[in-house]
Amino acid sequence: MSQTVDRALSILPLLAEGPADLGQVADRLGVHKSTALRLLRTLHEHGLVYRQSDQRYRLGARLFALAQEAMENLDIREIAHPHLTRLNDACGHTVHLAVYEEGEVLYIDKVDSRYPVRMYSRIGKPVAITVAAVAKLLLADLPEAERRAVAEKLEYPMYTPRSTPNAPAFLAELEKAREQGWATDLGGHEESINCVAAPVRGADGRVVAAMSVSAPNVVVSADELLTLLPLVRRTADAISGEYSGRNPVTNPGRDTV
Amino acid sequence: MSQTVDRALSILPLLAEGPADLGQVADRLGVHKSTALRLLRTLHEHGLVYRQSDQRYRLGARLFALAQEAMENLDIREIAHPHLTRLNDACGHTVHLAVYEEGEVLYIDKVDSRYPVRMYSRIGKPVAITVAAVAKLLLADLPEAERRAVAEKLEYPMYTPRSTPNAPAFLAELEKAREQGWATDLGGHEESINCVAAPVRGADGRVVAAMSVSAPNVVVSADELLTLLPLVRRTADAISGEYSGRNPVTNPGRDTV
DNA sequence: CAGCTACGTTGCATGCATTGCAACACTCAT
DNA sequence: ATGAGTGTTGCAATGCATGCAACGTAGCTG
Numbered sequence: 001m002s003q004t005v006d007r008a009l010s011i012l013p014l015l016a017e018g019p020a021d022l023g024q025v026a027d028r029l030g031v032h033k034s035t036a037l038r039l040l041r042t043l044h045e046h047g048l049v050y051r052q053s054d055q056r057y058r059l060g061a062r063l064f065a066l067a068q069e070a071m072e073n074l075d076i077r078e079i080a081h082p083h084l085t086r087l088n089d090a091c092g093h094t095v096h097l098a099v100y101e102e103g104e105v106l107y108i109d110k111v112d113s114r115y116p117v118r119m120y121s122r123i124g125k126p127v128a129i130t131v132a133a134v135a136k137l138l139l140a141d142l143p144e145a146e147r148r149a150v151a152e153k154l155e156y157p158m159y160t161p162r163s164t165p166n167a168p169a170f171l172a173e174l175e176k177a178r179e180q181g182w183a184t185d186l187g188g189h190e191e192s193i194n195c196v197a198a199p200v201r202g203a204d205g206r207v208v209a210a211m212s213v214s215a216p217n218v219v220v221s222a223d224e225l226l227t228l229l230p231l232v233r234r235t236a237d238a239i240s241g242e243y244s245g246r247n248p249v250t251n252p253g254r255d256t257v
Numbered sequence: 258m259s260q261t262v263d264r265a266l267s268i269l270p271l272l273a274e275g276p277a278d279l280g281q282v283a284d285r286l287g288v289h290k291s292t293a294l295r296l297l298r299t300l301h302e303h304g305l306v307y308r309q310s311d312q313r314y315r316l317g318a319r320l321f322a323l324a325q326e327a328m329e330n331l332d333i334r335e336i337a338h339p340h341l342t343r344l345n346d347a348c349g350h351t352v353h354l355a356v357y358e359e360g361e362v363l364y365i366d367k368v369d370s371r372y373p374v375r376m377y378s379r380i381g382k383p384v385a386i387t388v389a390a391v392a393k394l395l396l397a398d399l400p401e402a403e404r405r406a407v408a409e410k411l412e413y414p415m416y417t418p419r420s421t422p423n424a425p426a427f428l429a430e431l432e433k434a435r436e437q438g439w440a441t442d443l444g445g446h447e448e449s450i451n452c453v454a455a456p457v458r459g460a461d462g463r464v465v466a467a468m469s470v471s472a473p474n475v476v477v478s479a480d481e482l483l484t485l486l487p488l489v490r491r492t493a494d495a496i497s498g499e500y501s502g503r504n505p506v507t508n509p510g511r512d513t514v
Numbered sequence: 515c516a517g518c519t520a521c522g523t524t525g526c527a528t529g530c531a532t533t534g535c536a537a538c539a540c541t542c543a544t
Numbered sequence: 545a546t547g548a549g550t551g552t553t554g555c556a557a558t559g560c561a562t563g564c565a566a567c568g569t570a571g572c573t574g
Contacts, residue, residue, distance in 0.1 A: 001295060001299045001302060002261055002265065002295055002296060002299045002531080002532070003530095003531065003532090003561090004259055004261040004262055004531080004532080004560090004562095005261055005262050005296060005299040005300070006299055006302070006303075008259065008266075009265075009299065009305065010303075012303070013323065015327070016323050016326040016327050017326075018330050019330075021522090022521075022522065022523095023520085023521070023522090031563085032562070032563050032564075033521085033522075033523090033563095034522095034523075034564085035561075035562060035563075037522075037523070038258060038259055038561080038562090039259060039262060041258050042258045042259045042263055042266065043266070045263070046263075046267075046269070047359065048266065050358055050359065055522080058327065058330075059323065059324070059327035060358065061361045061363055062361075063320065063323060063327065064324045064327075064328070064363055064381040064382075065361065066269055066270065066273050066316065066320060067316070067320045067323075068379075068381055069273040069274075070272070070273050070315065070316035070320065070321075071321070073273070073274070073276075073315075074315075101307055102304065102318065104318045104319075106318055106321055112369065122325070123379060124321040124325055125321075125325050126318075126321075126322055126325070202310075260532090260559090260560065261532065278551090279550080279551060279552095280549090280550075280551090288534085289533070289534045289535075290550095290551080290552090291533080291534070291535085291551095291553080292532075292533060294551070294552070294553095295532080295533090312550085312551075
């Protein structure tokens with residue numbers, strides 16, 4: 001691995017904590033100021049860091065543009081999107097699509113509820129991994145060893161009394177999700193919000209993404225939400241089919257986007 | 258500037274276009290495969306690139322997390338947010354907050370409309386810079402030279418017949434925005450959507466952000482939307498006051514390193 | 515105002531870290 | 545099997561990143 005690049009990249013998470021001046025960056029990197037300066041300059045040229053008016057550095061706009069572009073190029077996202085909107089049309093609730101990647105789960109698409117309710121989730125935002133229904137499905141599919149390793153390393157914040165409290169409980173949740181092929185989050189993240197989720201699988205049967213429908217208690221009860229499960233699973237299966245190329249776009253020229 | 262870092266960072270926009278394998282990356286960088294490999298490995302260790310199952314590389318999840326974190330640490334965003342939600346409570350329409358940074362304008366906050374309407378905008382997504390009301394305000398405040406330079410370099414896509422067609426027209430728009438201290442977008446981006454925007458200023462009077470209210474014709478006419486202008490300006494001024502204020506709300510637990 | 519400190523910046527010599535090469539390991543078609 | 549296409553590793557040479565020291569500047573403080 002490259003030392004120079006390694007140092008340069010270490011600056012990014014450092015700046016993510018908040019703006020910092022040259023001295024602070026140099027100190028935390030353990031290098032001479034002049035070295036830090038040149039690294040920062042290079043990052044700046046690529047738009048990854050920005051120098052604000054008080055001369056301190058913070059992360060730059062290009063970072064957002066990159067993340068945005070990358071997300072829109074995910075093929076699973078492209079394939080899934082029309083299915084998600086169709087599901088939203090059918091039930092009216094918020095629909096999410098999420099993927100797992102090296103210890104993190106993040107939303108890569110979202111279709112907003114037609115009801116006037118706000119949900120605190122955002123595309124690109126890391127998911128509350130210990131409680132979210134989609135996270136359970138994604139982690140449940142990992143090989144035993146990795147699954148346990150991840151579960152051990154996680155923290156288990158008690159967002160609500162119904163949040164998953166610790167690693168054993170979480171692993172049990174995963175086991176259940178794996179057996180039944182779907183998962184729920186009943187008020188584990190936000191007291192009044194329930195979710196039901198289903199996995200999207202690739203050609204080899206491995207879970208490549210997960211999707212969920214979320215709705216607050218005030219609109220539908222948890223039981224009512226569960227009646228949507230068959231529909232959610234059908235949608236997920238349709239995406240799986242298309243993604244794994246088995247059902248190459250069955251609707252002739254109807255839903256090209 | 259550092260050659261190694263420069264090369265490594267050049268990989269990111271390259272991968273933003275889509276996944277690529279080692280050979281492609283090496284070619285486009287103009288370096289030996291082994292060199293590209295080591296750069297990619299370093300990027301991988303930092304989570305910026307991800308190696309998908311077919312061994313090709315694409316941008317990694319950490320990028321999203323970084324962008325997200327950076328956005329949430331913008332102090333202007335933190336200060337503005339409660340004002341934005343209050344404005345949304347008052348009028349019910351979609352509220353945006355945007356900043357300018359080295360040639361790009363991007364949304365850094367959004368409060369969704371209470372009406373069942375979907376708008377195609379997303380936090381972190383670059384703004385349609387030639388037509389958006391917030392973009393006009395942000396660019397209008399640049400020094401003459403830079404303003405013209407930027408205007409010349411832009412492309413002017415005709416999203417609708419009312420889109421800004423070219424640089425001179427755009428510069429005229431900016432001039433107008435600067436004089437009147439507010440701006441509009443009347444169907445310039447999407448046929449049926451109108452926006453009205455006002456600037457947020459720092460202590461030195463320079464524009465640091467801009468906010469807007471957007472609503473589709475089907476809900477309120479352009480004229481009706483304009484009646485909200487005083488409210489929008491008052492909100493923007495309130496944010497300006499707090500942002501440039503001598504006693505900004507004390508940040509708990511923030512110590513200088 | 516002088517003098518101080520703290521910070522960002524630049525030129526330069528040293529030597530380490532990066533580079534390209536060539537050989538190896540592997541997968542997949544033919 | 546055999547070959548062409550990948551990704552990967554050890555190694556030697558030197559290009560390049562590094563730390564140093566000196567300079568420039570801004571902001572305090574006496």
